[in-house]
Amino acid sequence: MGRPEADETRLFAMRALWAGLSAASHHEDALTVQEAEMAMMRHLGASENDLLEVQTNLAISYKELGRLDCALRNLRYVYSEYLKRKGNEHVSTLTAASNYANTLIELKKSREANSLLRKTLPVARRVLGESHDLTLRMMSSYAGSLFKNSATLGDLHKAVSMYEETERIARRVLGEFHPLVVHIERELPVSRALLAEALSGGA
Secondary structure, three states: OOOHHHHHHHHHHHHHHHHHHHHHHHHHHHHHHHHHHHHHHHHHHOOHHHHHHOOOOOEEEEEEEEOHHHHHHHHHHHHHHHHHHHHHOHHHHHHHHHHHHHHHHOOOOOOOHHHHHHHHHHHHHHOOOOOHHHHHHHHHHHHHHHHHHHOOOOHHHHHHHHHHHHHHHHHHHOOOOOOOHHHHHHHHHHHHHHHHHHOOOOO
């Protein structure tokens, strides 16, 4: 049974307000709107998929406010629910995994992030292809996590190799001025320098 038209209109207005507040960097207000939307959707008996989308937006607001632990809890739940409901090959599950991994990296939980990406990145490569935007972002995240928190020479080698591969594909598919390409071009020399230092036995 569908929601009354007035409820749909209110929800649409709340989503538009959240987007506008987020774009204007009014993140406290955006979070308040998102929490109100979540409460309203639960009251109306919204589908689990719709609720998961709102929880993802909540996590975005939490991250913008520096509340990374709150964001992580939401993203962990979203990923686990998509995994359970849609399986490990669905694009929603892979997107949720990427969001979850990136927050783990921001919290310097590299071991957990690397473990997650080792499981999900091969699936993204196989299902979406190596040229897909999400696959490229996951590759870049994995490389960054490896070299920024690395304790082994093997990790540094892997990080540099993955950055080089990602940069080559992303430049061809997305163009040299795409933010992901620009990001990798900034990080690649740093990872190469760390690898060179490790190979030379530097401190």
